Amino acid sequence: MSQHLLKRVLKYGVLGSGIGGSTVYLWKNDWELTSIGVVRFGRAAYVALRIGVDYKLSLHNQDSSSPAYRELLSQIHVRSALRLRDMICKNGGVFIKVGQHVGTLDYLLPEEYVGTMKVLHNQAPQSDLTDLQKVVEEDLGKKIGELFIDFESEPIGTASLAQVHKATLKDGQVVAVKIQHPKVKARSYVDIKTMELLVRGLAIMFPGFQYMWLAEETKKNLPLELDFLKEGTNCETVAKQFKHFSFLKVPKIFWNLSSGRVLTMEYFEGGKVDDREYMERHGIPVNEVSRKLGKLYSEMIFVQGYVHCDPHPGNVLVRNTESGVDIILLDHGLYQSLTDDFRLHYCKMWMAMINADVEGIKEHAIALNVGDLYGLFACMLAARSWSSITSGMGNTKITQDETDEIKSYAAALLIQISDLLNRVPRQLLLILKTNDVLRGIETSLQTRANATSFINMSRCCVRAVAADKLQKCHTNLEILKVKLGCQWQLCKIGVYEMFLWLKSSYLGSFIFNIRNAQLLGR
Numbered sequence: 001m002s003q004h005l006l007k008r009v010l011k012y013g014v015l016g017s018g019i020g021g022s023t024v025y026l027w028k029n030d031w032e033l034t035s036i037g038v039v040r041f042g043r044a045a046y047v048a049l050r051i052g053v054d055y056k057l058s059l060h061n062q063d064s065s066s067p068a069y070r071e072l073l074s075q076i077h078v079r080s081a082l083r084l085r086d087m088i089c090k091n092g093g094v095f096i097k098v099g100q101h102v103g104t105l106d107y108l109l110p111e112e113y114v115g116t117m118k119v120l121h122n123q124a125p126q127s128d129l130t131d132l133q134k135v136v137e138e139d140l141g142k143k144i145g146e147l148f149i150d151f152e153s154e155p156i157g158t159a160s161l162a163q164v165h166k167a168t169l170k171d172g173q174v175v176a177v178k179i180q181h182p183k184v185k186a187r188s189y190v191d192i193k194t195m196e197l198l199v200r201g202l203a204i205m206f207p208g209f210q211y212m213w214l215a216e217e218t219k220k221n222l223p224l225e226l227d228f229l230k231e232g233t234n235c236e237t238v239a240k241q242f243k244h245f246s247f248l249k250v251p252k253i254f255w256n257l258s259s260g261r262v263l264t265m266e267y268f269e270g271g272k273v274d275d276r277e278y279m280e281r282h283g284i285p286v287n288e289v290s291r292k293l294g295k296l297y298s299e300m301i302f303v304q305g306y307v308h309c310d311p312h313p314g315n316v317l318v319r320n321t322e323s324g325v326d327i328i329l330l331d332h333g334l335y336q337s338l339t340d341d342f343r344l345h346y347c348k349m350w351m352a353m354i355n356a357d358v359e360g361i362k363e364h365a366i367a368l369n370v371g372d373l374y375g376l377f378a379c380m381l382a383a384r385s386w387s388s389i390t391s392g393m394g395n396t397k398i399t400q401d402e403t404d405e406i407k408s409y410a411a412a413l414l415i416q417i418s419d420l421l422n423r424v425p426r427q428l429l430l431i432l433k434t435n436d437v438l439r440g441i442e443t444s445l446q447t448r449a450n451a452t453s454f455i456n457m458s459r460c461c462v463r464a465v466a467a468d469k470l471q472k473c474h475t476n477l478e479i480l481k482v483k484l485g486c487q488w489q490l491c492k493i494g495v496y497e498m499f500l501w502l503k504s505s506y507l508g509s510f511i512f513n514i515r516n517a518q519l520l521g522r
Contacts, residue, residue, distance in 0.1 A: 040091045041188070041194045047087040048198045052081040052205045077112035085116050092125050093184045093193050094191040096160035097225075098218055104312065106436045108380060110419055121312060124158045132163070132179045139259035147257060151177070157314060159331075160184075164178060166267060175254060176268075178184045178228065180261035186227050191474065192219050210418040215430055225333040228263040234332040235265070241304055265482075270317030274444035282321045288325050289318050290447035294456045296327060297438060301431065302347050302460035302465075304339035309430040311368065311437050336430040343366070344468055346428070347461045353378055354461075356392045356452055369423045376416060377424075379406065380432070384437055455497050462489045 058076050062069050088099040102109060103117030133144050144151050150168040157164040162180045163324050169175055196215040203210055224230055232253040239250040249268065257264035271278030273293065279286055293316070300307045310331055317328040338346075345367045352360030365374035375386050382389060421429065466486035473479045 077110045079177045080114045081116035104437050124160050126158050127181045131182045139262050174267045178263040210422045231333040270319040272313040273316040274313040274441045286445045298456045298460040302464045306335045309334045347464045351461045373420050
């Protein structure tokens with residue numbers, strides 16, 4: 001064969017195999033052109049470039065210290081966020097997951113982006129039942145009709161990666177069946193690489209834009225969320241670790257009807273954890289819900305170091321029972337395991353903030369690699385102003401003005417916040433997201449930043465620090481001192497809690513009013 005002929009064979013052979021491969025790929029994806037990674041990449045790259053150019057041109061030669069600049073910047077944020085959301089909805093899958101993540105970062109990103117992305121929690125794509133039936137048959141080897149005597153066609157919940165249907169087993173038990181959207185896993189690798197590349201490109205265009213952490217976290221966590229067998233294992237682990245909380249309910253997993261893309265679990269009835277109207281209709285005390293949720297997550301973060309990191313309202317249900325309010329925890333795909341070293345520094349950081357200990361805040365923030373941004377870091381953790389933190393958060397109620405002030409930080413200090421998020425240990429990133437979601441629930445329930453949440457956190461922090469000290473004890477006397485010290489601190493917290501309860505009661509209010517009247521009369 002001549003060299004010229006060989007080149008032609010190679011050229012057209014490679015071209016033919018490329019076309020053939022693309023044809024097979026499209027055929028497997030029902031001839032959907034957008035299933036090719038290059039289409040979604042091109043769409044995302046175009047939007048990213050358009051947003052970048054908009055910022056560059058619109059802000060060129062503008063005085064960043066003027067009120068007009070801040071107003072202009074807000075306008076650019078709004079139109080850029082809308083463009084980004086439109087692209088995310090068209091690309092679907094992983095992009096929606098990341099958009100939903102952005103929509104939870106209330107105090108870390110500009111409000112224009114967060115508010116625009118929040119709607120993505122209610123705009124997840126819905127897969128055709130025919131496509132879902134294929135997934136079930138491929139993974140479990142049987143058709144839906146052979147596995148269940150009843151399977152509702154309308155999903156009871158739809159998310160970016162999967163949707164959930166109510167079904168009935170042959171023995172009559174009602175279950176929830178979570179089925180992964182058919183094309184999500186196949187597209188995920190290309191989509192993650194797309195985001196990684198675009199974030200790097202924007203960082204070059206805007207040196208202050210350092211959000212590689214977002215791409216890196218997606219790259220690390222998405223494969224875990226796409227493995228439903230891993231989710232089932234997480235579900236059983238959390239049920240075992242927190243069995244001492246009788247109010248916590250976690251679905252039982254039916255392993256014989258589960259796979260990497262299908263998860264069959266116990267079905268629970270309940271209302272969303274942020275649905276105040278549902279609670280009022282069913283006689284559920286809002287403060288009890290907030291207290292139990294805070295108690296659970298304080299135990300997860302400060303004591304156990306095993307944290308459910310997706311507590312948005314669709315994943316946490318509440319119900320009333322004879323023994324009290326139950327918290328039902330769903331969607332166990334994303335957990336963060338904290339190292340002991342990180343957990344203890346984080347614990348002591350919160351204790352320093354609760355006690356308005358500025359030196360302690362500085363010490364433990366530096367240990368968490370924050371450096372001279374310790375003040376900003378404390379404000380981000382607590383979602384409180386620096387003046388509130390230094391005057392004692394447990395003694396001051398959060399106001400709307402303070403909330404607005406904190407949210408304005410995200411716009412004014414965007415570069416510093418992005419720098420800080422790139423510095424901190426990676427395990428903190430999901431904790432920050434979890435904190436923001438929980439704060440959003442408290443805001444909906446109108447229990448935001450009440451004293452009870454700080455009391456729960458204080459108790460858990462005291463126990464965690466004491467447990468660490470006990471491990472380092474060498475004599476019985478040292479052990480006794482640590483245990484007595486821990487009990488003394490817990491006792492003081494209990495007395496303070498009793499004082500707050502008395503003050504808020506009818507009798508307490510009457511006594512305090514008389515006392516105030518006597519003081520005014522002097």
